[in-house]
Amino acid sequence: xxxxxxxxxxxDSFVVPGDRLGSFFKTTVPGPGTSARKGHLYASxxxxxxxxxxxxxxxxxxxxxxxxxxxxxxxxxxxxxAKVDRVxxxxxxxxxxxxxxxxxxQYPAEAIVRRExxxxxxxxxxxxxxNTANNKTSWQVIEAVRPGDWIVARVxxxxxxxxxxxxxxxxxxxxxxxxxxxxxTVMQPxxxxxxxxxxxxxxESRKCAKPRC
Amino acid sequence: xxxxxxxxxxxxPGDNVTERIPLSSKLGTGLRYDAASQxxxxxxxxxxxxxxxxxxxxxxxxxxxxPRLEDRVVGIVEDRMGQDGNGGDYYRVNIGAxxxxxxxxxxxxxxxxxxxxxLQVGQVVYARVSxxxxxxxxxxxxxxxxxxxAGMPRKDWMTSEGCYGELKGGNLIxxxxxxxxxxxxxxxxxxxxxxxxxxxxxxxxxxxxxxxxNSTLPEYxxxxxxxxxxxxxxxxxxxxxxxxxxxxxxxxKLQQDxxxxxx
Numbered sequence: 001x002x003x004x005x006x007x008x009x010x011x012d013s014f015v016v017p018g019d020r021l022g023s024f025f026k027t028t029v030p031g032p033g034t035s036a037r038k039g040h041l042y043a044s045x046x047x048x049x050x051x052x053x054x055x056x057x058x059x060x061x062x063x064x065x066x067x068x069x070x071x072x073x074x075x076x077x078x079x080x081x082a083k084v085d086r087v088x089x090x091x092x093x094x095x096x097x098x099x100x101x102x103x104x105x106q107y108p109a110e111a112i113v114r115r116e117x118x119x120x121x122x123x124x125x126x127x128x129x130x131n132t133a134n135n136k137t138s139w140q141v142i143e144a145v146r147p148g149d150w151i152v153a154r155v156x157x158x159x160x161x162x163x164x165x166x167x168x169x170x171x172x173x174x175x176x177x178x179x180x181x182x183x184x185t186v187m188q189p190x191x192x193x194x195x196x197x198x199x200x201x202x203x204e205s206r207k208c209a210k211p212r213c
Numbered sequence: 214x215x216x217x218x219x220x221x222x223x224x225x226p227g228d229n230v231t232e233r234i235p236l237s238s239k240l241g242t243g244l245r246y247d248a249a250s251q252x253x254x255x256x257x258x259x260x261x262x263x264x265x266x267x268x269x270x271x272x273x274x275x276x277x278x279x280p281r282l283e284d285r286v287v288g289i290v291e292d293r294m295g296q297d298g299n300g301g302d303y304y305r306v307n308i309g310a311x312x313x314x315x316x317x318x319x320x321x322x323x324x325x326x327x328x329x330x331x332l333q334v335g336q337v338v339y340a341r342v343s344x345x346x347x348x349x350x351x352x353x354x355x356x357x358x359x360x361x362x363a364g365m366p367r368k369d370w371m372t373s374e375g376c377y378g379e380l381k382g383g384n385l386i387x388x389x390x391x392x393x394x395x396x397x398x399x400x401x402x403x404x405x406x407x408x409x410x411x412x413x414x415x416x417x418x419x420x421x422x423x424x425x426x427n428s429t430l431p432e433y434x435x436x437x438x439x440x441x442x443x444x445x446x447x448x449x450x451x452x453x454x455x456x457x458x459x460x461x462x463x464x465x466k467l468q469q470d471x472x473x474x475x476x
Contacts, residue, residue, distance in 0.1 A: 086349070087349055087350065088350065089294065089295075089297075089303060089315065089350060090295060115298050116298060137298070137299045138298035138299060142346055142347075142349060142350055146349070147349060181347065
C-alpha cells in the first residue's frame with residue numbers, strides 16, 4: 001500500500017461506487033471517478049483505483065475498466081474530428097464523430113461552424129504586420145469546406161439543444177481529408193488555403209489543417 | 214415560335230439528323246454524336262439551326278429557366294438575407310429559376326465597404342450569373358463585368374451608365390426563354406422595327422425570360438410589349454406589318470387625345 005496517500009484500498013484494486021477511499025487533504029484531491037463529501041473521498045464509479053501525481057497534489061482517480069460510451073463526451077476547448085454535411089452562406093453544418101480525449105463517439109453529434117469562426121483569409125505568419133491585418137476578410141464557407149470533407153475543429157461552446165459550436169480559426173484546424181470534386185481522389189494540402197488533386201493537378205480552395213508530421 | 218433565318222427543321226429528342234448536317238460541323242447544344250454508330254442525334258426538342266458556317270445546334274424554347282454560368286439575367290430583389298462578413302450584404306434575387314439567386318452589394322463596379330448600393334425589395338437588377346456554387350448553394354449573381362464583357366467600359370455603380378446594375382422605373386414582363394434569345398439576336402426584326410418607328414424606349418432582356426421595358430409613354434410601353442410578344446409566332450414580314458400597324462394606331466390615338474385636350 002502506498003503510505004504517502006493513506007488510501008483505504010490498494011492501488012489498482014477494484015472499487016465500486018460508494019467505497020470510501022480515504023480522507024480529503026490538500027495534497028490528496030478527488031480526480032475523475034471520485035467525489036468528496038464531508039472531508040472524505042468516495043468512489044463514484046466502478047473501476048481501478050489509481051493516483052495521478054500533479055505538481056504538489058495527488059489526484060485520486062477511479063478508472064472504469066471498459067470504455068463506457070458515457071465517458072466519451074464533448075467538452076469545450078477540445079479538438080474534435082467532424083464530417084461536413086452541408087454548407088450554407090452563413091455556416092457549415094457538421095457531424096462530430098470523434099474527440100481528442102474521448103475517442104470515437106457512440107453517435108455523431110451535430111455541430112455548426114459559423115462563417116465568422118472559420119478564420120481570416122490573411123494567413124497568420126510571423127511576417128504579418130499590423131497594416132495588412134486590418135485588411136483581412138472572412139472566408140466564404142463554400143471556399144473553406146465542402147460537404148463530405150473531414151475537418152479538425154475546436155469546440156467553442158456547447159451551443160444549444162440542437163448543436164455544438166465549433167471553430168476552425170487556428171492554423172492547425174481546418175480540412176483534414178477531402179475528395180476532389182471531379183474524380184473523387186483524395187486530395188493533398190498544397191498550402192493553408194489550397195488542396196490539390198494528385199491525379200489531375202486541379203486545385204481546390206479549402207481551409208487546410210496544418211499537417212501533423 | 215418564329216424561327217430565326219438559319220433554322221431549318223423541327224426536331225424531337227432522338228431524331229437522327231446525320232443527313233442534315235455536313236460531316237465536319239461542330240455540334241452545339243441539343244446535338245449528340247454517337248461514336249459507336251457514327252450518327253448524330255438530337256437530344257432536345259426545337260429547331261435545328263445553323264450558327265456560323267459550320268456550327269449546328271437545336272434552338273430551344275422553354276418556359277423553365279435553368280441558370281448557366283455567365284447568363285445575363287434580369288432579376289427582382291426579394292429580400293435582404295444578411296451580412297456577408299466583409300462589410301456587404303447578401304440579397305436574394307428572383308430570376309425565375311428553381312432557387313432564388315444571391316447578389317452581394319459589394320459585387321458592383323467600384324463598390325467598397327463604405328460606398329455600396331443599398332438594394333430595395335422589389336428593385337429590378339440586370340446582373341450576370343457569376344457562380345452556380347456547384348449546386349451546393351444558390352446561384353450567385355454579380356454586377357461586375359465578367360469574362361464575356363471584354364469591350365464594355367467599366368463604370369462605377371453610382372453613375373447609371375454601367376453595363377449591369379439597377380434598372381430604374383419601367384415595367385417587367387415574363388417571356389419564354391426562346392423569345393428572349395431571339396430578341397438578343399443582332400438581326401432581330403421586331404426590335405429593329407420598333408427602333409425605326411422612332412418611339413423612345415429601352416429594353417433589358419434577361420435570358421431567364423424576364424424582360425424589362427421602359428419608354429416615355431404608357432401607350433408606347435403597351436405597344437412595345439404587344440409587339441414583342443406577338444413576334445414570337447410571326448414571320449418577319451408579318452412582324453413588320455404588325456409593328457407598323459400598332460405604332461400607327463397608337464400615334465393616331467395619342468394625336469386624338471391631344472386634339473381633344475386642346476378643345
